[in-house]
Amino acid sequence: MAAITAPVSARKHYLNIDYSWRSWLLTVDHKRIAILYLLSITLFFFVGGFFATLLRLELVTPQGDVVQAETYNKLFTMHGVTMIFFFLIPSIPAVLGNFLLPLMIGARDLAFPRLNLLSWYLFMLGALSAVAAMAAGGVDTGWTFYPPYSTRSSNSQVVLTGLGAFIAGFSSILTGLNFIVTIHTMRAPGLTWFRLPLFVWAHYATSLIMLLGTPVIAITIALAGIERLLRIGIFDPALGGDPVLFQHLFWFYSHPAVYIMILPGMGVISEIIPCFARRRIFGYRFIAFSSFAIAIIGFLAWGHHLFVSGQSVYASMTFSAITYLVAIPSAIKTFNWTATLYKGSIAYRTPLWYALWFIGLFVIGGLTGLFVAALPVDVHVHDTYFVVAHFHYIMVGGQVMAYLAALHFWWPKFSGRMYPEGLAKFAAFTIFIGFNLTFFPQFILGYLGMPRRYYTYAPEFQVLNVLSTAGASILAFGFILPMVYFVWSLRYGRKADPNPWEATGLEWQTSSPPTTHNFEQTPVVTHGPYAYSPQEPHDYLPQGVARV
Amino acid sequence: MWGFPLFPDQASTVAPQVDALYFVLIGLSAVFTLLVVGLLVYFGVKYRRGARADRSRPVSHNTRFELVLLTVPTVLALAVYAWAAILYFNMQRAPANALEFTATGKQWMWKLQHPTGQREINELHIPVGRPIKLTMISQDVIHSFYIPAFRIKQDVLPGRYSTLWFQATKPGEYHLFCTEYCGTEHSEMIGRVVVMEPAQYEAWLGGAEVAQAPAQGAGSAASAGEQQFQQLGCASCHRLEGGGAGPALAGIFGQEVRLQDGQSVTADESYIRESILNPNAKIVEGYQPVMPSFQGQVSEEQILELINYIRSLGTTAGPFEPEETTEPEGTTEPEETTEPAITATPE
Numbered sequence: 001m002a003a004i005t006a007p008v009s010a011r012k013h014y015l016n017i018d019y020s021w022r023s024w025l026l027t028v029d030h031k032r033i034a035i036l037y038l039l040s041i042t043l044f045f046f047v048g049g050f051f052a053t054l055l056r057l058e059l060v061t062p063q064g065d066v067v068q069a070e071t072y073n074k075l076f077t078m079h080g081v082t083m084i085f086f087f088l089i090p091s092i093p094a095v096l097g098n099f100l101l102p103l104m105i106g107a108r109d110l111a112f113p114r115l116n117l118l119s120w121y122l123f124m125l126g127a128l129s130a131v132a133a134m135a136a137g138g139v140d141t142g143w144t145f146y147p148p149y150s151t152r153s154s155n156s157q158v159v160l161t162g163l164g165a166f167i168a169g170f171s172s173i174l175t176g177l178n179f180i181v182t183i184h185t186m187r188a189p190g191l192t193w194f195r196l197p198l199f200v201w202a203h204y205a206t207s208l209i210m211l212l213g214t215p216v217i218a219i220t221i222a223l224a225g226i227e228r229l230l231r232i233g234i235f236d237p238a239l240g241g242d243p244v245l246f247q248h249l250f251w252f253y254s255h256p257a258v259y260i261m262i263l264p265g266m267g268v269i270s271e272i273i274p275c276f277a278r279r280r281i282f283g284y285r286f287i288a289f290s291s292f293a294i295a296i297i298g299f300l301a302w303g304h305h306l307f308v309s310g311q312s313v314y315a316s317m318t319f320s321a322i323t324y325l326v327a328i329p330s331a332i333k334t335f336n337w338t339a340t341l342y343k344g345s346i347a348y349r350t351p352l353w354y355a356l357w358f359i360g361l362f363v364i365g366g367l368t369g370l371f372v373a374a375l376p377v378d379v380h381v382h383d384t385y386f387v388v389a390h391f392h393y394i395m396v397g398g399q400v401m402a403y404l405a406a407l408h409f410w411w412p413k414f415s416g417r418m419y420p421e422g423l424a425k426f427a428a429f430t431i432f433i434g435f436n437l438t439f440f441p442q443f444i445l446g447y448l449g450m451p452r453r454y455y456t457y458a459p460e461f462q463v464l465n466v467l468s469t470a471g472a473s474i475l476a477f478g479f480i481l482p483m484v485y486f487v488w489s490l491r492y493g494r495k496a497d498p499n500p501w502e503a504t505g506l507e508w509q510t511s512s513p514p515t516t517h518n519f520e521q522t523p524v525v526t527h528g529p530y531a532y533s534p535q536e537p538h539d540y541l542p543q544g545v546a547r548v
Numbered sequence: 549m550w551g552f553p554l555f556p557d558q559a560s561t562v563a564p565q566v567d568a569l570y571f572v573l574i575g576l577s578a579v580f581t582l583l584v585v586g587l588l589v590y591f592g593v594k595y596r597r598g599a600r601a602d603r604s605r606p607v608s609h610n611t612r613f614e615l616v617l618l619t620v621p622t623v624l625a626l627a628v629y630a631w632a633a634i635l636y637f638n639m640q641r642a643p644a645n646a647l648e649f650t651a652t653g654k655q656w657m658w659k660l661q662h663p664t665g666q667r668e669i670n671e672l673h674i675p676v677g678r679p680i681k682l683t684m685i686s687q688d689v690i691h692s693f694y695i696p697a698f699r700i701k702q703d704v705l706p707g708r709y710s711t712l713w714f715q716a717t718k719p720g721e722y723h724l725f726c727t728e729y730c731g732t733e734h735s736e737m738i739g740r741v742v743v744m745e746p747a748q749y750e751a752w753l754g755g756a757e758v759a760q761a762p763a764q765g766a767g768s769a770a771s772a773g774e775q776q777f778q779q780l781g782c783a784s785c786h787r788l789e790g791g792g793a794g795p796a797l798a799g800i801f802g803q804e805v806r807l808q809d810g811q812s813v814t815a816d817e818s819y820i821r822e823s824i825l826n827p828n829a830k831i832v833e834g835y836q837p838v839m840p841s842f843q844g845q846v847s848e849e850q851i852l853e854l855i856n857y858i859r860s861l862g863t864t865a866g867p868f869e870p871e872e873t874t875e876p877e878g879t880t881e882p883e884e885t886t887e888p889a890i891t892a893t894p895e
Contacts, residue, residue: 069732142729148706149689153655153731237707243690244705277595280608286617308692309703310710313640317633324625331580331621332614338584339613341591343606348596356588363584367577374573374628375636376566380699383692383727447570448556449696451727454735458723463552534595534603 013416013513028113029516034099035414036120041091042483044127048082049479051075056438056472059465064456072455073140074156080143085165086127088399089257092264093175093210094123096406097203099414101179103507103514104197106188106523106544111181119174126168133157133164142453144254145221147235147246151228158228162221169218172260176210179203188506188544190525195543197505197529198287202267205291209256209263213299217253220246244309251302259298262362262394263291265402266333269355272409273337274530275503276352277344278540281530283336290329297326307378316375323373330366334359345534349501350424354405357432361397365390368443383453386446392439404431404482412496416513417489424485431478437471499542504531506544559718559743560698562639567699569632576624639700642713646681648859649674650769650852653684653691653704656733658724659849663856664753665768670739672724674716675749681713683817683855687848692728695741703728709817716743773857776850780842788861794839795832798861806833820855 014031017023024032054075058066067075098116102109110116133139139161141150150158183204187196223234224246233239235246266287274281281287303311303319337359346352368390372378381387411419441464450461457465499508510519523544531541558564595601649672652659660668674680684693686706693712694701697720702712726737744752777783782794790796795805800815808831813819822829824846827839846854 069735073729073732073734140732146690146729149729149731153689237705243707278597279603279606282607283609283614285609286614308701310705310708313637316636320633320636321626321629324629325622327625328618328621332617334584335617336614338587338591341588341595343601343603344591344595345597345603346592346595356592359588360581360585363581364577367573367580370577370625370628371570371573374569374632376562376632376639376699377570377573379636379639379701380566380570380696382701383694383729384696444554448553449694449723449725451694451725451735453729456735460552534606 012515013511014516015416015513017516026117028109028117030098030102030110030113030116031514031516033116033120034095037090037094037098037123038414040120040124040127041087041095044082044086045091045479046483048079048087049476051079051082053472053476055079056469058455059457060469062457062459062462067455069455070140073142073453074138076453077139077142077161078134081130081139081161081165083395084143084257084261085168086123086130088261088395089172090123090168090175091403092268092399092406093179093203093206093260094119094171096268096403096410097175097179097206097264100410100507101182101200101203102186103413103510103518104200104505105183105186105191106506106519106525107182107186108517108519110178111186112178115174115178119171119178122174123168123171126164126166126171128164129167130161130164133160136160144250145224145246146250147224147227147241147243148238151224151236152238159225162225166218166221166225169214169221172210173214176207176214179207180211183207188523188525192525194285194288195525195528196288197267197543198270198281198284198291199264199267201288202263202270202291205295206260206263206267209260209295209298213253213256213260216249217257220249220253223249244306244311247306247309248302251305252299255302255305256295256298258391258394259294261399262402263294265358265399266291268402268406268409269337269358270333271503271505272351272355272405273340274532275409275501276347276349276355277341278347278532278534279340279344279530280532281336282339282342283332284528284530286332287336290332293329294326297322297329301326304373304378307375308382320373320375324370327366327370330362334363334366343534349408350419350421350428351405351409353425353428353432354401354408357428357435358398358401358405361393361401361435365393365397368393380449381446383451384446385442385450385452388452389439389442389446392442397435397439401431404428407482407486409501410507411486411489412500413507413512413514415486415490415493416496417493418496418500419482419489419493420485423481427478427481427485430474430481434471434473434475434478438468438475439471441465441467441471502540504529504540504543506542509542509544557697557718557720557722559716559720559722560695560700561715561717562635563697563699563717565635569628569635572631573628576628642681642711643679643715646679646713647675648856649680649682650849650856651682651684651693651704652848652852653686653688653693653726653730653737655688655731656726656737658691658693658726658737658739661769661849661852662753663769665770665772666753670724670737671742672739673742673744673749673752675746676716676719676743677746679713679715681711683852684710684712685821685848685852689730690728691726691730691737694725694727695722696725697722698741701727709821716741719743719745719748768860769853769856770860771857773853773855773860776846776854777857780846782854785839793836795835797858801859801861807831808833808835817855820858821851824851824854 014029058072136157139156139158141154141158226232227234233241235241235243270287301323303315304323307316445461445464450457496512498512506523525544529543533539648663650661658670660672684704686704691704693704698714700712700714702710720743722741724739724741785792785794786797788798803815804812805815806812813830825843827841828837831837
């Protein structure tokens, strides 16, 4: 069966078609917008990582000898704000989703290309506001902005930072909206719902959360800003407000936001494992539906952040039960990925290593989620390093590993170049070792009782903190490597074929990098994804064929 | 420096129960992690590219397998959930004979008061083997009261009372942390809990002195409240014998009170606090809204003392007797109408 191959003469692609600034800043090409996101998000990742490095340096000794208390509080706040709002939430959807969704469904672009560009500008405007807040002295409330501290006591740039998150939220809403409409209306002929790649399913579920959840956080942050500026009592009891109300509103978005961060990552893993195992994914429909189960149940679990807040015992018991239910679809995905390796023909390339790290670290992050969902255990570990370790296993061990897996997997499609495989594997192992050394000791620290957001601590916590900081320096080194060799590869990397991994997805059935309009002809889809065969020599059935 | 703990002290009645649940969770997690990682490694080696293996007819779906995946984790998760929920429920219910302490959080210190009136800052001396109940409030932002060795933690909110109870099982000194981020000196808002043998605790309190004190309990938290009550002029309207411009307060603590608008309210800590700060919010049936607000004139600690005083008036208007501290059944206990009375502490 003939794959849609790019014309041999295609030298013009989305990157080189026009070099002017204007052509980048006013582009409506989803691929160029993805690159704009890639550049900005990479910048914020390293800014957030720089703050993290300073935090870990401060924690080498129990005294506050590197930075002052106030600086420390600003550092962990800016670390959280930058990483969550300006890296984790947008990373996979805005970079890879933007780039790949139209390609994967055989479309020329997203449904609303100008709205897509607007999303990037809103994102940058939000980020600029947060950067301005940093420049004006920073913010020290923690990324959770809990009142009445944030609305009454803190003397820092709460409103400007909140405004940043507020504006960036609209970027998220628009992206979600754009994805949903695109997936509904722009699929290539023959691309039925159950022929969609799981990456698309995952982004569909994620988009629902973005669209439905983000307005709540925007309103919540706006209310906190109003209370701070106008002294209207919404959350501050001294003005007649209720501080726990903020926590409910905040987590109603921010808990589902965890799934905005992790679901697209799960979509990535579902693409990479079948490709490098050379076989059809196990339990396609269960994986697809589990994304929705996670999105829906995830919306009902927010109250597990409030077990020690003074909410009613019965509310806590209900939220705990719902939280346990979220574990089920996650377990289904994990076992299905594992089962996909059975009878495969596994090629150990860098993206697969990251995918394997994802599964292992996500299992630990997910299982420790059951610890914090277990009410009496949560009472003990709540707001300690146990929780810090738990969510870093999900966010960094899960989301960031998936992001790196995705960057390596689709790098040839992005850039038209291959990354250096040996160096990339070395980086993957460095990151894995650094990550575990950084965060595993924090589980023990947390159960010992070390609270989070402490810049000085009791001396008996020191050894584990030193281990953690040692791990963080390995991790930091590991994260710098891909940036170096990706940039290097742009000039010196081997030129990539249209389909270097012999993958089945439509995005591989066009040139690398793709032309501005993605496909020379609209592909026709005749069967489902992942038609790989583990028999050697490798054969596979691309999802689309050229229209006859 | 190189001798460091890997497990916290176990110094309260709930600590072993929480730890048991923790170890079961670790066991379950270990089984699942080893299962997944074991399979990944096994498949990863056996089916690596180039290795000879049977790759014929790989299945791509198996509904029975998926149903097993649905059922087994669900049953296990719900079993753990049920255990955890029951334990939590018991941890939330203070025994009726608990010693009533109060705590006020402020940036950045803990102010604590014993039922006998002694005050401490960032230190809490308690007797071993007695259930202790803390009624807590913050005078500024949210704090959280955390004693790792006891496995207990509770947020301390402004404008709302929260409670916490524990029973220490081992004399010693333990960390007291604030775990809700509360501003610049958050990590300095720490203290220590000193658990003492009952006799030592009596001595620390100045037990001999307390025992000789008059029946009104000159040193108790309640009598401090009584002084406030007199000084603030409350007694001129809230007469003990009744008949004043305000309702008599003897015996009302924990009781249902009928209001002017026909509704009723439980006269608990929150209602008393509200009545002091915003007296016209809920007027008791048969009285006029004549009480002035004491907003800004009394601190959270003073309000707690006033509450202690009203609580000490009990249901029989009997005076608070501080000598009762070593005996579980005292006349100091108001009738518990808001909480089911659990007399046995979970062991």
